[in-house]
Amino acid sequence: MTVPEVKKNEQQEHAANWVPINEVPVYTPRKTTIVCAGAGYGGLMLAYKIQEELKCEDLIELIILEKNDHVGGTWYENHYAGAACDVPAHIYTFMFEPNPDWSSFYVGSREILEYITRTTKKYNLDKNVQFSRKITKVAWDNDTGKWHVSATDLTNSSTVGYEADVFVDASGVLNKWEFPKIKGINDFKGHLVHSVSWDDDHSYAGERVAVIGNGSSAIQIMPVIAKEASYVANLIRNPTWVSTGYAAHLSRTGRNFKYTEEEKRRFREDPAHFLEYRHRMEHEFNKFFYALFNDSPEQQAVHEQFTEIMRQRLNYDEELCARLIPDWKVGCRRLTPGDNYLECFASGQAELVTQPIDHIGEHSIVLTDGREIEVDAIIAATGFDVSYLPKWQTSGRKGASLEKLWADVPTAYFSVCAPEMPNYFIVNGPNCPIGHGSLLSVMKWTIDYAVAWTQKLAREDIKSFVPSAGAVADYNEYTQEFLKRTVWTSGCVSWYKKQGRVTAMYGGSILHYKQILDNIRGEDFEIEYRSPNRFRFMGNGLTNAEVEGGDLATYINK
Incomplete structure (x- = not known):
């Protein structure tokens, strides 16, 4: 059925919000384009959402720009000795692709990359990925309601341009790295490597090695290098909690273990059992949040548990215990599970060095007390730039720069939207x-939220949406007040904080976060429409069912 058009009086004067009738059914979407930065877990989740879950490629064009020549993100880039995920493998998967064939309770980076690669191939998730494209600039054009994205083609150094209705930053937080700013580091003549730029061909057999740092990477690297090298020194600034692996109480050994072929066969052939196993694991894993409240019974319990675990692994050496067991609350800094790290010191395989570094010479590290440690290799496991500043130049509404807005303290809207950045989403943004x-x-929930907004934009004739300054301010103020209850404000030095504010953590559990993101909360946004009348999406007064001859009584049911 169609509705006849009404002849218009050319001489008639119209109100400022007058628009001609939009001759389409209500909520008819326009085609939109999403440009996404990164083909790691986040970007590939977005591809699956559009291609497989919604099957809406005819309405949403997706372009994923990936700086590497392969999918996988951090699991492609990080392949240092001992690189692994400290979360149980069965809850570190795409929700749409559980993997019954994980080899172990915790698995290494190469096995994770193989899984990501296999899943990508199975669902053709990389068909819209453009590899070796490094984004250099993202600029908002308010006249057209589009993002103009510039990228460098790393294969030939040419500049490539893109236009998008929506931009999604799924590039991740932990991937911008540089060597620590230590005097003389560039003068070192031996083997110098950062954990992210690992050289798989270099052998540390018989070498004298210095490992700088005691975060997750260093703790995984140390036991491997200690088996090869003739001498290993671990230079650290502060102690850290070396815990059991996440959800280790669900492991039958308390540590990592290999799944038997019989266990994997049952996972494959008994879906109900496999689902129950993964469900229980996720349920137990999410309960750890309660231990992150100051002085909660759960916090006290993990403090006592981890203290005893560290003392055991240090063979109750009181000097080592005093130097390596923190006095701040568990979870104030990121937990760093690691089998056999503490044992390196207890067994004498490695030396713990807590004296600060003064400078690095051609063949040694010189400490502030004058001691010189001769080394053949230096491994900098010193982390990443965690400022949340974008990896490209941004120009948002009215020329606003995200680099300048976040120069001091990053403040986002529920971690997913940035102030003054219309139609812009971030995966794992500030306070996530x-x-x-x-x-x-x-x-996944972040991707769901971004796609829901994209659909709303397309169906309701919206040009742009951006969180209001008031909403961003209110959210962050409330968040900081809640975070005072947690261990993240208890006094330790941590990348979770900047200028005294907790910038990395969300003010609630992940279930709380999901429930929030299940609602778009359009009232928190400034919305601009493509016409003077916000109700132009009402169209010609008909629905798709009426135009296409469908069921006109769907509301009559049992």
Whole structure:
């Protein structure tokens, strides 16, 4: 059925919000384009959402720009000795692709990359990925309601341009790295490597090696290098909690273990059993949040548990215990599970060095007390730039620069939207629940939220949406007040904080986060429409069912 058009009086004067009738059914979407930065877990989740879950490629064009020549993100880039995920493998998967064939309770980076690669191939998730494209500039054009994205083609150094209705930053937080700013580091004549730029061909057999840092990477690297090298020194600034692996109480050994072929066969052939196993694991994993409240019974319990575990692994050496067991609350900094790290010191395989570094010479590290440690290799496991500043130049509404807005303290809207950046989403942005619970679940819910907004934009004739300054301010103020209850404000030095504010953690559990993101909350946004009348999407007064001859009584049911 069609509705006849009404002849218009050319001489008639119209109100400022007058628009001609839009001759389409109500909520008819326009085609939109999403440009996404990154083909790691987040970008590939977005591809699956559009291609497989919604099957809406005819309405949403997706372009994923990936700086590397392969999918996988951090699991492609990080392949240092001992690189692994400290979250149980069965809850570190795409929700749509559980993997019954994980080899172990915790698995290494190469096995994770193989899984990501296999899943990508199975669902053709990389068909819209353009590899070796490094984004250099993202600029908003308010006249057209589009993002103009510039990228460098790393294969030939040419500049490539893109236009998008929506931009999604799924590039991740932990990938911008540089060597530590230590005097003389560039003068070192031996083997110098950062954990992210690992040289797989270099052998440390018989070498004298210095490992700088005691974060997750260093703790995984140390036991491997200690087996090869003739001498290993671990230079650290502060102690850290070396805990059991996440959800280790669900492991039958308390540590990592290999699944038997019989166990994997049952996972494959008994879906109900496999689902129950993964469900229980995720349920137990999410309960750790309660231990992150100051002085809660759960906090006291993990403090006592981890203290005893560290003392055992240090063979109750009181000097080592005093130097390596923190006096701040468990979880204030990121937990760093690691089998056999502490044992390196207890067994004499490695030396613990807590004296600060003064400078680095051609063949040695010189400490502030004058001691000189001769080394053949230096491994900098010193982390990343965690400022949340974008990896490209941004120009948002009215020329606003995200680099300048976030120069001091990054403030986002529920971690997913940035101030003054219309139609812009971030996966794992500021104040995201990344210190507890399943991060991949959080990433999926973020993608769901971004796609829901994209659909709203397309169906309701919206040009742009951006969180209001008031909403951003209110959210961050409330968040900081809640975070005072947690260990993240208890006094330790941590990348979770900047200028006294907790910038990395969400003010609630991940289930709380999901419930929030299940609602768009359009009232928190400034919305600009493509016409003077916000109700132009009402169209010609008909629905698709009426135009296409469908069921006109769907509301009559049992």
